[in-house]
Amino acid sequence: MGFLEWATSPWGQSVPIHIAWFLIWVAVIAGLLFLIVHATWLRYFAKPKEFADDAPREVVARIPKHVPRHSLVARLFHWIMAASMLTLLFTAFLPRVGVQFRWVTYHWIAGAVLTVAILFHVIHASLWLDFWSIWPDGTDVEDARRRVRRFFGMSAPPPRKFAKYPLENKLFHGVIILCGLSVILTGVFMMFRVRTIFFPRNPYLFSDMTWGLMYVLHGLAGVGLIALIMMHVYFGLRPEKLAITKSMIFGWMDRDFYLQEHDPERWVIETSSSSSSPSSSSSPSTSSRVAGQGLTDAG
Numbered sequence: 001m002g003f004l005e006w007a008t009s010p011w012g013q014s015v016p017i018h019i020a021w022f023l024i025w026v027a028v029i030a031g032l033l034f035l036i037v038h039a040t041w042l043r044y045f046a047k048p049k050e051f052a053d054d055a056p057r058e059v060v061a062r063i064p065k066h067v068p069r070h071s072l073v074a075r076l077f078h079w080i081m082a083a084s085m086l087t088l089l090f091t092a093f094l095p096r097v098g099v100q101f102r103w104v105t106y107h108w109i110a111g112a113v114l115t116v117a118i119l120f121h122v123i124h125a126s127l128w129l130d131f132w133s134i135w136p137d138g139t140d141v142e143d144a145r146r147r148v149r150r151f152f153g154m155s156a157p158p159p160r161k162f163a164k165y166p167l168e169n170k171l172f173h174g175v176i177i178l179c180g181l182s183v184i185l186t187g188v189f190m191m192f193r194v195r196t197i198f199f200p201r202n203p204y205l206f207s208d209m210t211w212g213l214m215y216v217l218h219g220l221a222g223v224g225l226i227a228l229i230m231m232h233v234y235f236g237l238r239p240e241k242l243a244i245t246k247s248m249i250f251g252w253m254d255r256d257f258y259l260q261e262h263d264p265e266r267w268v269i270e271t272s273s274s275s276s277s278p279s280s281s282s283s284p285s286t287s288s289r290v291a292g293q294g295l296t297d298a299g
């Protein structure tokens with residue numbers, strides 16, 4: 001049982017043509033196992049989260065009732081990406097498990113949408129959002145060390161609350177970047193193998209070996225995305241994460257959830273003076289800062 005399928009080229013060379021399709025089931029089972037183990041762990045074994053001391057009272061008092069988290073543009077990007085990603089997964093893998101239809105056209109159209117969406121996201125996140133908010137920082141690393149030590153019963157002070165994104169989310173984003181860029185870069189070249197509206201078909205662009213390896217990378221990253229998207233949807237539906245999912249629909253999260261999980265000095269919320277009362281709602285376009293220095297986004 002090999003992980004790749006091979007063929008013989010017209011020149012007698014043995015070349016990989018794509019991944020072995022049983023890897024689809026490996027990914028689905030790996031995703032399901034992760035969900036079962038995680039849900040069991042959380043239900044029966046995990047201790048309540050403990051964080052270092054809360055932010056100063058005057059800082060907490062100025063957090064608005066609705067904490068802006070994702071701008072409209074960021075939310076639109078997320079849902080367009082989600083729709084194209086799910087279309088890509090279903091069009092790619094349903095035919096491999098017996099559901100036959102003319103999948104290639106839907107697939108490359110969804111691929112083109114995803115490619116444009118990701119190009120847009122890179123520019124938007126670099127120029128308008130807080131680019132660094134999604135990359136691990138020194139505090140994340142230090143807190144991860146503390147969390148691991150405490151997990152194994154060793155002494156360590158409690159970790160600080162999170163910035164805008166917990167370390168786990170930042171690492172997930174990193175893995176998605178790797179798989180996403182792999183399917184996009186290979187997918188754009190693979191469009192030369194089929195008829196699209198973008199450029200004339202040219203299957204002779206690369207050697208058989210290069211094409212084969214490209215299909216393998218596309219397939220590997222693709223099955224990786226099956227497990228990753230399963231995990232992402234699972235977390236999005238977990239009751240304790242619903243506040244985050246809701247923020248991807250409405251753009252804001254509840255003050256209580258924000259204060260429970262986030263450190264106002266690490267994720268600085270901009271508020272208007274009118275939102276200094278805890279019961280008023282916030283406007284992301286106004287200017288006074290709740291805590292700390294440096295601008296962070298509401299995006």
Ligand code: HEM
Pocket residue numbers: 017018019085088089092093104107108110111112114115183184186187188190191192193194215216218219221222223225
């Ligand atoms: C979630 C993301 C994606 C997944 C899971 C995925 C998966 C797949 C799979 C399994 C195949 C069959 C390959 C084979 O026979 O070895 C395929 C083919 C293809 N993919 Fe994707 N893909 C994704 C994203 C993309 C993107 C972003 C593009 C374009 C930019 C793209 C363009 C193509 C094209 C043109 C083919 C057809 C190649 C052919 O029939 O010769 N894919 N994809």
